Amino acid sequence: MDDLVSDFVCEASEALGGLQAGVARLAVDGADSAAAAEMLRRLHGLKGLCGFAGFGRAEALIHAAESLTAALAASPASPLALDALSRTVGRLGQLFSWAADHHAEPVGEDSDLLGALERAAAGDRALPDGDTGDDVLHRSGTQAAWSGSDRRTRAPWSGLDTLARALGDQLGKRIELMVGGDDLRIAPAAAPALRSALIALVRNACDHGVEAPSERRAAAKPALSLLRLSVHRCGDGAIIEMADDGRGIDAAHIRDHCLASGRLDPIAAASMDEAQTQELIFSPGVTTAPALTALSGRGLGLELVRSALESVGGTVVVASTPGRGARFVLTLPNSAIATSAARSRVAA
Amino acid sequence: MKICLVVDDSRVVRKVARRILEGLDFEIAEAGDGMEALAFCRAAMPDAILLDWSMPVMDGLEFVRRLRQEPGGEAPVVVFCTSENEPLRIAEALDGGADEYIMKPFDGDIIEAKFVQAGLI
Amino acid sequence: MKPEDLEFVAAMARARTGLMLGSERAFFVESRLSTLARREGLPTVDALVAQLRAAPDEALIRAAVEVLATPETSFFRDRTPFDHLRDEVLPELAARRGRVRVWSAGCSTGQEPYSLAMMVEEHGSRFPNLKLEIVATDLSTRALEKAQSGLYTQFEVQRGLPIRLLIRHFEKAGDNWQASARLRQTVRWGRLNLMNDFSKLGRFDVIFCRNVLSYFDPTARREVLSRLAVALAEDGCLILGAGEAADLPEAFEPARGGAGLHRRNPGYGKAAA
Numbered sequence: 001m002d003d004l005v006s007d008f009v010c011e012a013s014e015a016l017g018g019l020q021a022g023v024a025r026l027a028v029d030g031a032d033s034a035a036a037a038e039m040l041r042r043l044h045g046l047k048g049l050c051g052f053a054g055f056g057r058a059e060a061l062i063h064a065a066e067s068l069t070a071a072l073a074a075s076p077a078s079p080l081a082l083d084a085l086s087r088t089v090g091r092l093g094q095l096f097s098w099a100a101d102h103h104a105e106p107v108g109e110d111s112d113l114l115g116a117l118e119r120a121a122a123g124d125r126a127l128p129d130g131d132t133g134d135d136v137l138h139r140s141g142t143q144a145a146w147s148g149s150d151r152r153t154r155a156p157w158s159g160l161d162t163l164a165r166a167l168g169d170q171l172g173k174r175i176e177l178m179v180g181g182d183d184l185r186i187a188p189a190a191a192p193a194l195r196s197a198l199i200a201l202v203r204n205a206c207d208h209g210v211e212a213p214s215e216r217r218a219a220a221k222p223a224l225s226l227l228r229l230s231v232h233r234c235g236d237g238a239i240i241e242m243a244d245d246g247r248g249i250d251a252a253h254i255r256d257h258c259l260a261s262g263r264l265d266p267i268a269a270a271s272m273d274e275a276q277t278q279e280l281i282f283s284p285g286v287t288t289a290p291a292l293t294a295l296s297g298r299g300l301g302l303e304l305v306r307s308a309l310e311s312v313g314g315t316v317v318v319a320s321t322p323g324r325g326a327r328f329v330l331t332l333p334n335s336a337i338a339t340s341a342a343r344s345r346v347a348a
Numbered sequence: 349m350k351i352c353l354v355v356d357d358s359r360v361v362r363k364v365a366r367r368i369l370e371g372l373d374f375e376i377a378e379a380g381d382g383m384e385a386l387a388f389c390r391a392a393m394p395d396a397i398l399l400d401w402s403m404p405v406m407d408g409l410e411f412v413r414r415l416r417q418e419p420g421g422e423a424p425v426v427v428f429c430t431s432e433n434e435p436l437r438i439a440e441a442l443d444g445g446a447d448e449y450i451m452k453p454f455d456g457d458i459i460e461a462k463f464v465q466a467g468l469i
Numbered sequence: 470m471k472p473e474d475l476e477f478v479a480a481m482a483r484a485r486t487g488l489m490l491g492s493e494r495a496f497f498v499e500s501r502l503s504t505l506a507r508r509e510g511l512p513t514v515d516a517l518v519a520q521l522r523a524a525p526d527e528a529l530i531r532a533a534v535e536v537l538a539t540p541e542t543s544f545f546r547d548r549t550p551f552d553h554l555r556d557e558v559l560p561e562l563a564a565r566r567g568r569v570r571v572w573s574a575g576c577s578t579g580q581e582p583y584s585l586a587m588m589v590e591e592h593g594s595r596f597p598n599l600k601l602e603i604v605a606t607d608l609s610t611r612a613l614e615k616a617q618s619g620l621y622t623q624f625e626v627q628r629g630l631p632i633r634l635l636i637r638h639f640e641k642a643g644d645n646w647q648a649s650a651r652l653r654q655t656v657r658w659g660r661l662n663l664m665n666d667f668s669k670l671g672r673f674d675v676i677f678c679r680n681v682l683s684y685f686d687p688t689a690r691r692e693v694l695s696r697l698a699v700a701l702a703e704d705g706c707l708i709l710g711a712g713e714a715a716d717l718p719e720a721f722e723p724a725r726g727g728a729g730l731h732r733r734n735p736g737y738g739k740a741a742a
Contacts, residue, residue: 048453052364449632458627
């Protein structure tokens with residue numbers, strides 16, 4: 001049965017990517033019935049394969065996930081549901097990963113997860129008290145096993161690659177995100193705000209920055225769009241940059257929008273240079289999108305980015321070259337960086 | 349020996365079906381989607397076709413409709429083998445030209461019973 | 470399973486139902502009892518047997534006996550008897566008297582009588598004046614409950630049932646399939662131990678008793694066969710399972726078509742009628 005197991009693990013791991021994307025879509029919009037239907041189809045197919053390969057644990061997990069996903073037709077995905085589904089994809093990834101090396105399903109117990117899936121399917125909506133939830137965006141299908149304590153010390157930029165890919169799928173664009181730079185730990189107090197800011201920047205880049213494939217082709221750009229996130233320590237704190245290779249910020253467009261909505265006074269506008277005009281992107285109510293999109297909503301994302309950074313004592317500025325891309329530079333003060341003292345408090 | 353073409357985009361499913369059908373004395377050919385399957389049939393019609401529904405490029409329903417329009421295309425016994433299990437979908441497949449229908453998950457007993465039903469064994 | 474446990478269980482089953490369970494059926498016994506053990510919340514077959522020995526509770530004994538005595542079944546099992554009924558037996562009987570009574574003895578979870586009903590409905594044009602009555606009995610209340618509900622798993626409805634009959638007579642019920650009300654109404658169900666008197670059921674034109682009698686000890690088997698002969702119309706037929714023999718030659722002889730069909734010897738049982 002060995003070669004069947006190898007084929008199965010290969011196919012099943014690939015299938016997890018699709019499931020992962022589905023969960024990410026539901027995280028973006030809990031009532032996305034198309035995403036739920038697609039997930040149900042994938043889960044059902046994967047369950048069948050597990051049956052053939054004799055992977056009973058995986059089969060049981062998928063069956064419970066199927067029941068939950070089917071229940072999503074009646075009511076939107078709750079935090080408990082998303083948490084349970086996300087953890088299930090992660091658990092399956094662990095199972096298949098182990099199986100790839102050992103040619104068999106690992107023996108083990110999933111009653112905690114099965115319970116969560118069942119509760120969510122039965123209508124429980126909230127996570128248990130004290131549980132901040134398994135960040136849905138954190139999962140990668142090929143992630144190696146990690147322990148519970150990781151949850152509190154993981155980086156605010158983890159899982160953004162999955163988000164970018166999922167958003168790309170949804171928008172019909174090919175988008176990858178790469179993270180690089182220094183190994184930096186963010187203080188627990190500052191992490192949530194920074195994470196919200198980064199997520200908003202990723203959404204903005206995917207939705208507005210990255211052009212549609214046809215536009216990219218016309219501009220002789222590669223079909224794959226790369227978002228780069230880099231993290232660097234510097235004397236007074238840290239600098240985090242998010243750069244994309246999209247269409248950049250159309251300063252004139254923003255200025256006109258602001259003028260038209262009355263946010264900008266024509267006389268002030270006349271004396272603004274390119275950089276200052278680009279900064280308008282952070283103003284409340286600005287949207288650079290021709291139409292509202294479900295993803296970036298009313299264009300408030302970037303305004304929130306600025307306020308989030310300011311709440312932790314940081315700043316954000318943008319630099320953009322029209323047609324080439326945009327670069328957001330976030331600065332964080334020392335207080336937002338974790339010290340060893342802070343780390344040990346978290347681990348306790 | 350009768351020839352059965354197994355059409356499914358999953359390598360695992362094709363492998364399992366192959367094992368079962370070779371045990372029932374069939375010679376097996378494989379195709380990963382409807383387009384590949386159609387190309388195979390145009391070269392030589394198999395005696396039986398075990399057919400998945402949802403596949404990239406060309407799905408099972410479109411394949412069977414096109415097959416039945418090919419010269420000699422009415423000959424192969426087409427058995428759908430899919431996770432679609434709604435009565436309306438089943439009726440759609442039968443209308444499209446399928447002879448029998450297996451709902452996944454399947455086992456050796458079911459494939460054998462259905463092939464017997466279809467007059468292949 | 471320990472040999473003495475198997476003997477104990479076999480003796481119990483035999484006393485109650487005439488069922489013969491030799492050591493060659495150890496695997497069968499163990500697998501059936503393990504299902505029951507699970508159902509009863511017992512960890513192993515050994516635990517179940519220990520319970521049966523220590524505290525003989527009527528309900529548990531009955532359950533154990535039922536689980537062993539109930540034959541496996543599927544839709545249109547062995548096919549040929551149904552073909553024979555369709556092509557020869559029913560057209561003949563319908564022509565002669567119109568009203569035909571069929572008994573599925575040992576119907577288990579009901580696939581056999583339902584198959585008959587579906588076949589008759591599909592080929593009704595061959596016997597236009599047929600008025601069919603189907604009676605189905607089994608020892609197991611559990612099996613009968615399932616049969617009456619007409620609820621089958623996706624696996625069960627794919628074994629032996631042509632797809633066209635499935636979508637015609639069944640509706641999806643979650644992951645399972647349920648026989649339509651119309652189909653369910655074609656059969657009358659009842660609990661019956663073949664070892665007991667069944668003369669009150671009346672006379673039948675066709676009796677299915679497939680894969681039931683083989684498991685009885687020879688004496689019990691012949692005894693049941695002789696009473697089946699009395700319950701069968703003179704021109705009726707008894708249908709046994711593939712490979713089963715009606716070892717009561719004075720009562721039955723194999724019919725021309727084979728396929729498990731047996732005709733009643735005209736002289737037999739006249740005195741008792």
